[in-house]
Amino acid sequence: MSTSGMSPSGVYTKKQLVAMEFDDRMIERMRASGDLTRLRPWWYATRLHDATVAAAVRDGGILTCVDALRFHGMWTPPGHRASLHLRRSKNKSGKHTACRVSVGAERTAADAVDPVPIALKYASGCLPVEEWIAVADSYINSTGTGAADLRVGMGTISVRLSHAVDRADAKSQSGTESIARVRLKSEGYDVVVQPSIEGVGHTDLRIGKLLIECDSFMYHASRDDYERDHHRDRRALVDGWLTIRLTYDDIVYGWDAVLADIREITGRDRHRARTPKLTTMIEESVLRTAREGL
Incomplete structure (x- = not known):
């Protein structure tokens, strides 16, 4: 069994489990023993899963925005824990309101948690611009990347968000x-x-x-x-x-x-x-x- 695709969230797609050499029989045996829990069709959680990530997947989406940023260890401003921050495709619904972007919405998900650049793109709809810039500062400072790398990672973005990226500063320390x-x-x-x-x-x-x-x-x-x-x-x-x-x-x-x-x-x-x-x-x-x- 390969462990190279193991996720720190403990939440996997069926495709990820197959890539780690889990076949259908193994998956069913792990479900019977409680080592795997089916969150929704094609998505599973191990015993030691992240509860917030699992909640997003169970509600028909994946973790994004400030919750994903927090999961990845990024600095996040206070006051944004009242609801679950997730994104989901248009054909899915759930009890939580999904985070959205005006331009460049992601249509697929390879993992249960968005990478930081995509999470930042979605956070632009939930954070005031000054707080968004602060998180972007933290990302480019802590990773040694630049604004150009962040743009590439976010993909298609709005003019408003592009201007916010221009205002980020890697020198900022907090x-x-x-x-x-x-x-x-x-x-x-x-x-x-x-x-x-x-x-x-x-x-x-x-x-x-x-x-x-x-x-x-x-x-x-x-x-x-x-x-x-x-x-x-x-x-x-x-x-x-x-x-x-x-x-x-x-x-x-x-x-x-x-x-x-x-x-x-x-x-x-x-x-x-x-x-x-x-x-x-x-x-x-x-x-x-x-x-x-x-």
Whole structure:
């Protein structure tokens, strides 16, 4: 028996089982013993299957969109667990509303879970654009692929989605950073991603001499992390930089207040380099970042 086609979801098509050298008699024997469960015609689940994947298949589809992204280990924004995210062909129905795309709908499925690019295509119908871009950032950053590779993987896409791909940035290091970047750029700010600052290292975002650090939900895993970041902030302030450190809740739930504070700073031009020393400081950061290939 071949195991080369084993699925991490524990859900298989009949074709996949046959490719692993399971014949009809073996399949029926495994069903009788409880080692295989028939989810729907031509689809089966092993004992150790992923329950969410099995639910999508049992409901006449396959897992896609944010649920598939989560299955593959991608960063996903909060608040999208209320319903099952699946896609199914037009001739099938079920109790869950299927995720859809306006252009380039997939007509076949080789596996119970869509690959990340296809899941991202379907997620464009369920996620706000800033959150979609954040997930795309996470994908191209973690896999070392590029926007061109993502386009190829998604196949035919809408003009709207194509524009969203153009706004992805592989340099982004976290979902919260991505969301903040997209929102600030939408407000017209000239945002630099992962600038290199002498004596400080890399920060998340920069607007002029204003440094913006975007902490994730569990960012400070230790006291050492906490102490290190406060030392960095102090050094940046001494050298002439301004620093705002944003929490996960600030970005996800309190953005209006954050934006008001940034507008207060930039509205008074406190983020601008007004002296030759500050101008040189920013120019050196630009050069350091370019040299480091970021």
